[in-house]
Amino acid sequence: MAIDNATVVLERGKSHRVAETLSRARELAIVLVILVIFFGTGIKTSGFANLTSIQQILTNASLFVLLAIGETMVIVTRNVDLSVGSTLGISAFLVGDYYTHNPHPSVVLAFVIGIGVGAVCGSVIGFIVTVAKVPSLVVSLAGLYIIRGILNIIGLGIQIEPSVIPQGFQKIGYETWAGIPWIFIVPAVVALVAGFAMRSFRSMREFYAIGSNPVAAQLAGVPVARRVFTAFLISGSLAGLGGVLFVSEFATVNATAGTGYELLVVASCVIGGVAIFGGSGTVIGAALGAILLQLINQALVVTNVSPFWDPALAGALILVTISFDRLLSNRAALALRLKDSAASVK
Amino acid sequence: MSSETPVIDEQELGLVGQRRAFSARSLIRWEGALVLLFIFSLIYGGSTTTDFFSKDTIFFAGINFGLIAIMALPEMLIITTGEIDLSVAAMLGLACATFGYLFEHHVEIFLAMLITLGVGALGGALNGFLITRLGLPSIAVTIGTLTMFRGLAEVILGTNELTNFGGPWTDIGTNTIPGTPFAWTFGIFVVLALIYGIVLHFTSTGRSIFAIGLQQEAAFFSGIRVKRIKFNLYLISGIVCAFAGLLYTYQTNTSRYDAGTGLELNVVAIVLFGGVSIFGGRGTMLGVFLSVIAVGTFDQVLTIKNVSSQEQSIVFGVLLLASVVIPNLPRGYRAVRQRLVSRTAS
Numbered sequence: 182m183a184i185d186n187a188t189v190v191l192e193r194g195k196s197h198r199v200a201e202t203l204s205r206a207r208e209l210a211i212v213l214v215i216l217v218i219f220f221g222t223g224i225k226t227s228g229f230a231n232l233t234s235i236q237q238i239l240t241n242a243s244l245f246v247l248l249a250i251g252e253t254m255v256i257v258t259r260n261v262d263l264s265v266g267s268t269l270g271i272s273a274f275l276v277g278d279y280y281t282h283n284p285h286p287s288v289v290l291a292f293v294i295g296i297g298v299g300a301v302c303g304s305v306i307g308f309i310v311t312v313a314k315v316p317s318l319v320v321s322l323a324g325l326y327i328i329r330g331i332l333n334i335i336g337l338g339i340q341i342e343p344s345v346i347p348q349g350f351q352k353i354g355y356e357t358w359a360g361i362p363w364i365f366i367v368p369a370v371v372a373l374v375a376g377f378a379m380r381s382f383r384s385m386r387e388f389y390a391i392g393s394n395p396v397a398a399q400l401a402g403v404p405v406a407r408r409v410f411t412a413f414l415i416s417g418s419l420a421g422l423g424g425v426l427f428v429s430e431f432a433t434v435n436a437t438a439g440t441g442y443e444l445l446v447v448a449s450c451v452i453g454g455v456a457i458f459g460g461s462g463t464v465i466g467a468a469l470g471a472i473l474l475q476l477i478n479q480a481l482v483v484t485n486v487s488p489f490w491d492p493a494l495a496g497a498l499i500l501v502t503i504s505f506d507r508l509l510s511n512r513a514a515l516a517l518r519l520k521d522s523a524a525s526v527k
Numbered sequence: 528m529s530s531e532t533p534v535i536d537e538q539e540l541g542l543v544g545q546r547r548a549f550s551a552r553s554l555i556r557w558e559g560a561l562v563l564l565f566i567f568s569l570i571y572g573g574s575t576t577t578d579f580f581s582k583d584t585i586f587f588a589g590i591n592f593g594l595i596a597i598m599a600l601p602e603m604l605i606i607t608t609g610e611i612d613l614s615v616a617a618m619l620g621l622a623c624a625t626f627g628y629l630f631e632h633h634v635e636i637f638l639a640m641l642i643t644l645g646v647g648a649l650g651g652a653l654n655g656f657l658i659t660r661l662g663l664p665s666i667a668v669t670i671g672t673l674t675m676f677r678g679l680a681e682v683i684l685g686t687n688e689l690t691n692f693g694g695p696w697t698d699i700g701t702n703t704i705p706g707t708p709f710a711w712t713f714g715i716f717v718v719l720a721l722i723y724g725i726v727l728h729f730t731s732t733g734r735s736i737f738a739i740g741l742q743q744e745a746a747f748f749s750g751i752r753v754k755r756i757k758f759n760l761y762l763i764s765g766i767v768c769a770f771a772g773l774l775y776t777y778q779t780n781t782s783r784y785d786a787g788t789g790l791e792l793n794v795v796a797i798v799l800f801g802g803v804s805i806f807g808g809r810g811t812m813l814g815v816f817l818s819v820i821a822v823g824t825f826d827q828v829l830t831i832k833n834v835s836s837q838e839q840s841i842v843f844g845v846l847l848l849a850s851v852v853i854p855n856l857p858r859g860y861r862a863v864r865q866r867l868v869s870r871t872a873s
Contacts, residue, residue: 261666263792314858315851316805318666322792323848330841337835436837441789444613444670457667489681496675500657503667 207454207506211469215476222480229483232360238472238479239365240354240430244269245471246368247423248442249449250375251303251416253467256450257379258412259392259459260310260317264324265420266442268302271332272424277341277434280350288350295425296418302328303417310413311406317413325443329436336436343432353429364426368468371419376464388412392459448495449474452502473498557802557854561817564846565824572828582708584827589713590778591830592823594619594787596716597771598794599801600723601764603815606798607727608739608757609807610658610665615768616790617676618650622772624680627689627782644769650676651765655758673791680784689782700777712774716819719767724812732756740807796843797822800850822846 223230248265255262272295279294280286306324310317343351353363361369379385387408390398399405428434447457453470455462474495481491572579598615605612622643629639650672657668699711707714727733738746739753747753775786801818803810822843829839 309848309852313852313855315855319799319805319847319851322796323844323851325792326796326840326844326847328844330838330844333835333837334841337838444673448670448674451667451670457664489678489685491678492674493678493682496671496673496678499671499674500668503663503671504657504661507661507663 206509208463208466208469211453211466211473215469215473218473218476218480222484226483229480234479234483236357236360236362238475240362241479242472242475243362243365243368244423244426244430245442245446245449245475246365246468247371247419247426248446249453249467249471250368250372250464251412251419252446252450253453253455253462253464254375254379254385254388254412255317255416256447256455256457257388257392257459257462258409259395260409260412261321261447261457262303262306262317262413262416263321263443263447264302264306264328265416265423265446266439267325267328267332268299268417268420268439269423269427269442270436270439271302271328272296272298272421273427273434273438274332274336274341274424274436276425276428277346278336280347280428281341281345286347286350288347291350291428292422292425295428296421299421299424300414300418303414303420304410306417307410307413311410329440333436339435341428341434346428346432350429351432353426354432364430367422367426371422372464372468375415379464384408384411389460392456392461394460445474446471448499451499454502454506456506557850558811558814558817561801561814561821565817565821568821568824568828572824572831576828576831579828579831582703584831585708586703586710587830588823588827589710589716592819592826593710593712593716594771594775594778595790595793595797596819596823597712597719597774598768598790599797599815599819600716600719600812601760601767602794603798603801603803603810603812604723604727604736605665605757605760605764606795606803606805607736607807607810608760609743610757611669611795611805612654612761612764613666613669613791613795614650614654614672614676615764615794616787617673617680618647618765618768619772619775619787619790620784621650621676621680621683622647622769623776623782623786624684624784626773626776627692628683630692630782631689640773643773644766647765647767647769647772648762649765650769651762652758654765655761658761659754659758677784677788680786684782684784686784690780692776692780692782698777700774700780712778715774720812720816720819724816727812736760737808740804740809742808793843796847800847802850802854805851 220230248269252262252265275298276291276295279291302324306317306321309315309320313320353367356363358366379388387398387403390401390403391405391408395405424439427438449471450462450467451457451470452473453462453466453468455467477494477498478491481494569579572584578584598619602612602615625646626639626643629642630636634642654665654669654672657663657672658665702711703709704711704714727736735746735751735756738749738751739756743753772786776782779786797818798810798815799805800822801810801815803815825842826839829842830836
């Protein structure tokens with residue numbers, strides 16, 4: 182990709198404002214698309230536009246929202262984490278295993294185990310990426326295989342049954358609070374906190390600096406390695422938390438839990454406006470992207486269009502959004518350049 | 528990939544001749560390591576299993592690994608230009624489904640094969656168009672087309688499974704090349720690898736591919752038709768993967784939409800394990816060939832020893848990780864030593 186002169190010339194305030202407006206517009210656009218699809222389906226199929234389907238969609242989306250938050254942080258630093266599906270799997274399995282072997286389990290400890298396992302996976306990958314200076318695509322790809330392999334060795338042929346999972350814990354998966362499923366409240370809170378942090382915290386703003394230009398960030402005194410490591414640590418921990426929620430949602434786990442999630446998560450981020458080469462994108466956008474994918478899935482089911490169309494449409498949606506993004510950012514860059522040259526003439 | 532900012536490194540700033548000698552030597556070392564892994568697998572397999580050096584072993588090794596090997600060839604060229612193609616296995620699935628559908632509807636077999644290859648060309652052209660003409664990041668585009676191709680395969684076949692592909696040609700999936708123990712799939716791989724190797728290392732197109740991977744802008748300004756070459760690589764990749772889809776159908780005598788699910792990451796891994804740089808511009812066809820042979824043999828040993836394919840993934844991951852971490856060790860060591868020296872000096 183060509184170096185964009187316009188963005189280099191810009192003063193900080195202006196570029197910040199433009200980026201802000203663009204991402205705001207992006208989030209609004211996704212919300213619009215979500216509303217259109219939701220009510221469009223509702224008009225076509227009576228009994229769709231109600232609370233139950235919203236709850237269903239949010240429940241289905243919750244794991245992907247959670248993973249997309251961590252993935253956004255990693256992608257913003259111009260890295261990628263393909264190991265999240267495997268990390269979620271091993272965390273879910275170990276939480277299930279904990280319940281199997283403890284007659285008097287504590288829910289808090291289940292969360293600690295899940296998040297801890299995820300944190301270990303994330304920090305190992307982050308450590309290799311930052312210390313050995315190896316491309317994260319390769320490291321996390323290797324991580325995907327290795328973590329899944331370990332899970333297969335410890336969990337070969339074991340199926341954790343719903344009977345060992347306490348009812349109280351399973352309630353997270355199906356009970357609601359003020360109409361919102363509990364399982365969605367967790368990722369929603371995480372998204373709000375992470376969204377605020379990535380807007381306002383200096384250390385999190387540095388993620389964007391690293392992603393825009395790693396060398397410049399390094400020279401400007403940003404502790405690049407530490408920040409990238411943190412991004413992987415958060416991504417891994419959230420995948421671990423996702424594992425805990427997986428157990429509460431499905432109440433049954435085997436060694437294939439979370440297989441293939443990684444590409445869906447990256448797709449959610451891309452649809453949500455996170456630039457794959459880093460430097461821009463918001464957590465809220467990625468979360469909305471994940472919800473949109475699940476909504477399409479659900480809408481196809483109820484409209485009796487063959488559900489087989491779901492992945493085909495999702496793929497087309499990814500292509501359309503990135504093409505559209507490129508169009509928008511080209512126009513924005515052009516407008517900035519014109520404005521800039523006009524200013525320098527004055 | 529191509530936008531990866533070069534890391535400032537004394538090595539890069541040094542004499543070009545010196546650097547080339549260095550990288551050539553390290554490449555030979557890497558290929559030597561692959562040969563060692565191959566020999567080790569042979570000795571290990573021969574000593575721990577009975578009948579390892581039998582015709583069956585050689586045949587099944589070719590069958591089991593041949594499709595990944597064939598898809599690795601176009602992938603290698605694409606990665607060398609600094610891009611990536613994650614849609615290869617989905618194209619295999621789409622081709623498999625298309626061919627099955629046509630066969631079911633009594634389309635003449637040669638015509639069915641031609642149409643299938645045409646679908647591959649179309650898919651490849653779509654990738655190429657989006658990446659070169661719209662300038663979209665290849666990783667995002669091919670995640671999109673991965674989802675879409677797999678989805679279209681599902682739309683064509685649903686969850687049906689078609690079997691019984693009788694007729695001329697179809698036995699090339701299950702027969703050996705007359706007079707040898709090798710599977711046709713393996714023979715086709717060797718021929719394709721030769722063609723690819725000659726194009727990459729002995730033609731001006733091949734030199735252009737390396738040039739694009741090393742410095743895309745410089746390549747463009749020295750008159751290399753960057754977009755056309757990349758477009759053609761994606762086009763050919765689509766056709767070759769569709770061909771692999773045909774072979775899959777012949778080998779398994781079944782047509783199903785989920786043929787080859789998840790193989791894309793294996794394909795990328797096998798290319799990287801062959802010493803090809805994920806950032807483009809570096810790598811040899813010999814390396815990829817040896818990587819296929821070594822990993823394929825090792826895989827076969829593990830299969831004979833009844834290690835499940837899920838557990839094999841851990842070996843695969845470790846090898847992949849080693850392939851990127853080990854070449855980086857000298858640089859990491861130098862960096863650490865430098866830091867220690869400067870610390871003691873101050």
